[in-house]
Amino acid sequence: xxxxxxxxxxxxxxxxxxxxxxxxxxxxxxxxxxxxxxxxxxxxxxxxxxxxxxxxxxxxxxxxxxxxxxxxxxxxxxxxxxxxxxxxxxxxxxxxxxxxxxxxxxxxxxxxxxxxxxxxxxxxxxxxxxxxxxxxxxxxxxxxxxxxxxxxxxxxxxxxxxxxxxxxxxxxxxxxxxxxxxxxxxxxxxxxxxxxxxxxxxxxxxxxxxxxxxxxxxxxxxxxxxxxxxxxxxxxxxxxxxxxxxxxxxxxxxxxxxxxxxxxxxxxxxxxxxxxxxxxxxxxxxxxxxxxxxxxxxxx
Amino acid sequence: xxxxxxxxxxxxxxxxxxxxxxxxxxxxxxxxxxxxxxxxxxxxxxxxxxxxxxxxxxxxxxxxxxxxxxxxxxxxxxxxxxxxxxxxxxxxxxxxxxxxxxxxxxxxxxxxxxxxxxxxxxxxxxxxxxxxxxxxxxxxxxxxxxxxxxxxxxxxxxxxxxxxxxxxxxxxxxxxxxxxxxxxxxxxxxxxxxxxxxxxxxxxxxxxxxxxxxxxxxxxxxxxxxxxxxxxxxxxxxxxxxxxxxxxxxxxxxxxxxxxxxxxxxxxxxxxxxxxxxxxxxxxxxxxxxxxxxxxxxxxxxxxxxxxxxxxxxxxxxxxxxxxxxxxxxxxxxxxxxxxxxxxxxxxxxxxxxxxxxxxxxxxxxxxxxxxxxxxxxxxxxxxxxxxxxxxxxxxxxxxx
Numbered sequence: 001x002x003x004x005x006x007x008x009x010x011x012x013x014x015x016x017x018x019x020x021x022x023x024x025x026x027x028x029x030x031x032x033x034x035x036x037x038x039x040x041x042x043x044x045x046x047x048x049x050x051x052x053x054x055x056x057x058x059x060x061x062x063x064x065x066x067x068x069x070x071x072x073x074x075x076x077x078x079x080x081x082x083x084x085x086x087x088x089x090x091x092x093x094x095x096x097x098x099x100x101x102x103x104x105x106x107x108x109x110x111x112x113x114x115x116x117x118x119x120x121x122x123x124x125x126x127x128x129x130x131x132x133x134x135x136x137x138x139x140x141x142x143x144x145x146x147x148x149x150x151x152x153x154x155x156x157x158x159x160x161x162x163x164x165x166x167x168x169x170x171x172x173x174x175x176x177x178x179x180x181x182x183x184x185x186x187x188x189x190x191x192x193x194x195x196x197x198x199x200x201x202x203x204x205x206x207x208x209x210x211x212x213x214x215x216x217x218x219x220x221x222x223x224x225x226x227x228x229x230x231x232x233x234x235x236x237x238x239x240x241x242x243x244x245x246x247x248x249x250x251x252x253x254x255x256x257x258x259x260x261x262x263x264x265x266x267x268x269x270x271x272x273x274x275x276x277x278x279x280x281x282x283x284x285x286x287x288x289x290x291x292x293x294x295x296x297x298x299x300x
Numbered sequence: 301x302x303x304x305x306x307x308x309x310x311x312x313x314x315x316x317x318x319x320x321x322x323x324x325x326x327x328x329x330x331x332x333x334x335x336x337x338x339x340x341x342x343x344x345x346x347x348x349x350x351x352x353x354x355x356x357x358x359x360x361x362x363x364x365x366x367x368x369x370x371x372x373x374x375x376x377x378x379x380x381x382x383x384x385x386x387x388x389x390x391x392x393x394x395x396x397x398x399x400x401x402x403x404x405x406x407x408x409x410x411x412x413x414x415x416x417x418x419x420x421x422x423x424x425x426x427x428x429x430x431x432x433x434x435x436x437x438x439x440x441x442x443x444x445x446x447x448x449x450x451x452x453x454x455x456x457x458x459x460x461x462x463x464x465x466x467x468x469x470x471x472x473x474x475x476x477x478x479x480x481x482x483x484x485x486x487x488x489x490x491x492x493x494x495x496x497x498x499x500x501x502x503x504x505x506x507x508x509x510x511x512x513x514x515x516x517x518x519x520x521x522x523x524x525x526x527x528x529x530x531x532x533x534x535x536x537x538x539x540x541x542x543x544x545x546x547x548x549x550x551x552x553x554x555x556x557x558x559x560x561x562x563x564x565x566x567x568x569x570x571x572x573x574x575x576x577x578x579x580x581x582x583x584x585x586x587x588x589x590x591x592x593x594x595x596x597x598x599x600x601x602x603x604x605x606x607x608x609x610x611x612x613x614x615x616x617x618x619x620x621x622x623x624x625x626x627x628x629x630x631x632x633x634x635x636x637x638x639x640x641x642x643x644x645x646x647x648x649x650x651x652x653x654x655x656x657x658x659x660x661x662x663x664x665x666x667x668x669x670x671x672x673x674x675x676x677x678x679x680x681x682x683x684x685x686x687x688x689x690x691x692x693x694x695x696x697x698x699x700x701x
Contacts, residue, residue, distance in 0.1 A: 040500050044368060051509060058517040060505035065498050067371055068507040069364060070390050076361035080326070080368025081498075083352040087323035087374045093500060111364070114357030 002185040002247070004192060009035040015061040020053040023217025025207035025224060026100075026127045027053060028181035033125065033205075034064055036191030041094045042085075044069055044077040046108070048100040049134045050127070072107045074099040075115040078122040094195055095122040101142035102132045105164045116171040116200040123194050123201045129209035130161070137212045137270075144232075145282050146265075146274035156273050160285050168202045169238060175201040177237035177246075181208070182224025186235055186247035193237075206233040214269025226264040228252075231290045243296040253297060261286055304478050309470035312440040312477050313379065313405045313463070314339035316447025318349050319485045320403075322377040326354040326365035330384040331417045332467035333407040337379060359384040363391035363404075370400040371506060372499070375451065375492040378402070381467060382409035385423045389430070392460075396431025396533060398507055399495060401454030401461075403447065408579065408630070409467040410665040418666020419467040420630035421578060425607070425639050427462070431533050433540055434607040436579040437465040440475040442559050448480070449547050449559075452489050456547075457540045459533070466580040466630075468666070480555050488554050537609045544606055562611035564603045565618055567593070571600030573678055574619055574655075577628040578604045578640060581663060585628060587671035592678060599678065604640060612647040619648065622655045626681050628674060628696070630663045637693045656685050662696035673697050 013034035020027040026049055034041070044067040045051055051068055054060055069077040078097035085091050097115075099108050104126040112124060131149050132138040139149040141162040148156050169176055175197045179187035187205070194201040208223040210216065215223055227233040228248045235249040245253050252258050261283050265271040274282075307315070313336050317325070325344065327337040343349040352369075356362045359380050366376040380388060385406055395402050406424045410416040424434060435450060437443045443465050450461040465471060498506055510526040517523050524532070545561035552558035566586045568574060573592070575585040582603030592599035602618045604611065619625060629638035636642065641659030648657070658681040663669040677696055684691070 058523040065503040073364040076364035077368045080365035084369030084372035084374035
């Protein structure tokens with residue numbers, strides 16, 4: 001059972017009227033993330049969907065302090081916050097760096113790798129909506145095979161998604177977890193846990209995106225669930241190197257009732273040009289990743 | 301109490317930063333700055349300076365760390381050279397736009413391609429429009445003193461300051477330097493008071509997206525738009541001149557040394573021809589001026605100490621009696637001429653100073669600059685002026701086919 005099922009922080013840290021899109025998966029995740037992290041938190045972020053959510057000067061719907069910085073610099077910005085707070089004897093504050101997949105998988109990888117290697121005491125959050133959604137759905141290295149984007153407009157993306165989590169894990173950080181806004185208590189639990197741990201922590205949010213993935217805004221939770229139920233997204237945590245499936249992914253593994261990826265793919269307009277060969281390749285990729293996770297579950 | 305030690309320019313900069321009580325240092329090694337980064341880590345690891353040292357993975361991150369640490373209220377320091385500075389370019393704009401009083405040493409070096417590790421000033425001069433204040437030093441004493449002054453200036457006008465000094469020529473050359481008393485520096489430089497502190501006690505969304513127009517906040521107060529904020533940065537640099545001069549005066553009062561404020565002059569009082577330059581090349585020009593005077597040419601030197609804000613009133617005053625002006629620059633704006641030459645001409649336009657201005661490009665990528673060559677260039681310029689020949693950019697000590 002989730003640790004915080006009956007005791008989620010009731011306080012809201014995002015006021016009504018944010019500039020995020022209707023049905024935004026990131027917004028839902030951010031809401032529960034801030035509930036878990038509470039007041040004594042500083043967020044730093046690049047230009048991205050979150051920057052839009054944070055609002056236009058001079059108003060913001062968010063009740064935690066935030067520092068906007070340039071696109072490549074999210075994790076370095078967190079390093080600066082941590083160093084500055086340390087120098088001023090204010091290291092009780094939780095520092096969070098939060099960027100999308102473009103700002104993490106692509107442009108932000110150098111700063112994140114550097115900060116993680118330096119064992120910087122912060123939580124890095126990647127909200128992965130699988131493309132440059134803020135600029136109008138361009139391809140990123142997180143975009144899945146067969147997806148239409150505005151820069152893969154005819155042929156669809158020809159490569160599989162970068163397994164970025166593996167890259168982060170190679171930094172031997174004390175805590176790494178994947179979450180989905182479709183499973184808010186699992187998400188909440190992981191942020192509560194991450195907050196208590198020292199060192200670099202990484203949390204990966206699979207954030208469904210109605211305009212980018214082309215599905216009705218009301219279906220964000222459904223899309224998040226389908227991602228997990230088909231194994232496209234896997235919920236787990238790695239604490240001090242120990243791997244553990246959590247929530248829905250854990251029960252899927254126990255019961256062996258994972259759905260085929262077609263159930264997920266057919267619901268999204270971005271996959272409308274996907275051919276059968278690509279579908280099989282995507283299924284094979286998901287199976288291979290799933291098997292790796294199963295093997296780790298048995299080992300650990 | 302003060303004491304004199306023999307040290308390199310990099311050491312002088314490190315002593316200046318240490319005396320300034322910097323709280324966060326972030327740096328990435330690059331020749332000829334490396335020694336400065338090394339000394340700062342030695343100071344901190346050795347317990348001589350209580351500060352955080354962030355050994356970043358790039359210059360872009362070095363400036364980012366400075367930006368964020370400054371935003372939470374820490375006094376920060378970094379240093380770089382050449383391509384490292386170019387790699388920071390995006391964050392230089394960010395630091396100035398965010399109005400953070402960051403101080404950075406730029407140990408001047410030529411930029412690639414092709415690679416050179418040697419000195420010129422193309423790196424910092426090509427950052428002219430980033431909104432940073434730029435101060436250039438001519439010797440190691442000035443480096444130490446200017447770093448301390450830079451914090452006082454930056455924290456008064458909320459504009460970042462680049463303290464520039466020539467790679468190898470100063471960074472790796474030993475000179476006697478008088479080290480100011482630490483207590484006196486603390487008095488001269490009060491603790492940093494940020495204009496806005498990023499803190500959970502007063503949550504704000506800092507550096508967010510702005511609309512083109514001005515906009516009301518939730519209390520109905522009309523707030524600045526992007527353009528008003530940019531105007532304020534422009535006005536801050538414009539108004540920094542008084543602060544720079546006041547700071548140099550106040551420094552002189554406490555420590556008995558002044559460095560000229562916006563610019564320094566050498567034998568300009570009766571000079572017919574004035575040589576100008578930025579940094580160590582201007583020091584070299586004083587030797588050239590002596591040579592010219594021995595040959596009967598009344599020469600003087602104006603050394604540009606502050607390049608941004610440009611010392612327009614100061615050059616008009618210093619050059620008012622000049623019959624001819626020759627600039628010597630270790631950088632060039634490709635497709636036109638040296639940047640100092642352009643700015644100087646612009647500053648004199650429409651004033652009573654009608655002297656022709658000739659521009660020389662010298663010493664790129666560490667090419668040797670000899671006082672004798674500067675003197676010869678001045679004589680050639682004077683001959684050109686006499687013959688009424690139009691001015692063109694001369695490439696000194698360079699095979700131009």
